[in-house]
Amino acid sequence: MVGRQGDRQRAYIGSFTAAGGAGILTAAVDADSGALTVLGATDTVPDPSYLALSPAGDTLYAVSETSAGAVAAYHLKGDKPEQAGAPVPVGGAAPTHIAVHDGHVLTANYGSGSVTAVPLRPDGSLAPAPSGVLPHSGTGPHPQRQQGPHAHQVLPDPSGDWVVSVDLGTDSVRVCELTAEGELLPHREVALRPGSGPRHLAFHPRGDRAYVLNELAPTVTICTWDAADGTLRPVGEAAVLPGPTDGDGEAFPSQIVVAPDGRFLWTATRGQDVISVLALDEDGLRPRLAATVPCGGHWPRDLAVDASGRFLYAANERSGDVTWFAIDPGTGIPRRAGSVAAPAASCVIFD
Template sequence: MTDNAAGERDPGGGRAFIGSFTSAGGRGVVAADVDRETGALTVTGATDAVADPSFLAPATDRAVLYAVSETEAGAVAAFDTSGPAPRLIGAPVPVRGAGPAHLTIASGHVLTADYGSGGVTVLPLGPDGVPRAATDALRHRGSGPDPDRQAGPHAHQVLPDPSGRWVLSVDLGTDSVRVCALDPATGRLTQHGETALPPGSGPRHLAFHPSGGHVYVLCELEPTLYVCRWDAHTGGLDAVAGTSVLPSGAETAGRYPSGLVVAPDGRCVWAAVRGSDAIAVLRLDGPDEKPFLTSTVPCGGHWPRDLTLDPRGRRLYVANERSGDVTWFALDPATGVPERAGAIAVPAASCVVLV
């Protein structure tokens, strides 16, 4: 069913879309208006037309929103975002894998990271923006030392590089990042290289520095942020150094980093850490290439699964899954330290994107 909130939308603000787990009481894909001056969110509607839409990605023109259905069968759905509540366009399209946990747009295709089966699925986009049947599914191979979490591959994120020449996929199960080339004409993926990270680190998500020369990889099983040199000409990815996202001496057991974002000016990176329910602030403008932790602040809820910046880089939004809310923070322009500014209730929140 589709559920619309009463009231007029603010045409002068932006929009936010929040994914949530319907299997845990979430409302599906939730839409909200964003107050341009304060950053406050006001829910305008929601749809539970797709089960467990855990991760979202807007189209380049922002008229269509894509969501994975993180279920055993796995699917991608497209939504029209012109109204107060997202509206499903066409039928969800199956992926060639299980439990897709992330998706992205690249060269006229939707790509999903299929956590359950360990690989990446490619689905072409039609002229109407709706995904078509999958054209390829690249299966990862390998494992890691953790018998419970790394018995096989678990792709957790897929992302194009800023040049548009390459696609990078992060695999928690194999402790590695794969670099692939996507053929826009055929929708086929070809693996170009694989970069290993320390055994048992469990890489989960990555983000590019605005300069395009570095990639930051956040690990889930080891609370560490790794910096890698990136060469868009050769598709080469080389790990340089790692930095803990926990304060010195902090307990590491039960701490599971999740999402990260890099400041538009390239000076800071923010990482969410579940278990300690914190946002780590790391500076990137030191004398060498290694990030360094400057502070941690409470995430405003429990179990921060995802975070994002507003388009102007002035505010940070955090989806707290277990407390069921999205909290927003004002960012200190000099230090990057977040200060809590408000929150809205969103049960089982898993992802937040702003357009």
């Protein structure tokens, strides 16, 4: 999501304050080079690890990834976001992801394995309590990571008719409906390969394909998506790393993004500290691993691509930086172009 506030494009970088992060960093974006220049920081809530913008781009929302779990809103009127009211508890532990949909903020709560909907007021601020909390249930075969549900991501589908949540603990993706009253109603649960540990999902810009990045077995699950009846159907898997992908304990994929033109998808893998380039065929069902390149730091937790498809950004948590890359338009391979310090960086988005 890229736009402009005033005459200058901005990026917002989330971080873990418990690990030395500065909260939410605001940075100017050079439209020609993709370079980031930090303008300031806002540290009013602990561990604002994931961020989302309102459709109008004038309000920023952040999870507070703590055991209590909360979400905060910020008005964007200058270089420093201004908090709009007190943080609102989400009724779940350790929210790791946030999305804005149909007058609500949605959070995926990893610690409690649930999804929350918090209503928005007309001015973009948060209502004082959630309108719905949907608990997940189930387990998986991994003895440490899958003893219970761990919702890792929540997002609307491209049609806007459905809410999709990805659960690492239950090896499944849930499709829900968000009612006008803010209740999350389960529609169906889609099982993925046991032990794969699905983490994040990205839709193809065409809207009828989805790609689920698995954290515990470094692969992408390719799915078809039918918005008419909310049906997600797994049809295959593709490796995101060369060589064996299961069981080495040193590869933890974190994020997946699809090129705006639908020709490539990129994934980040912590431990290996690489960005993988997968080329997509015309129907989007057979991703091919084309290359891996260093992420420019250590422990890449998040990736973001600008709307033009020219630049890719990696938020490297443990090295404390955001690195940007120029993307080769023919091959999709990113070339490192620079970086900016961002301690305990966990997320980067654009206005």
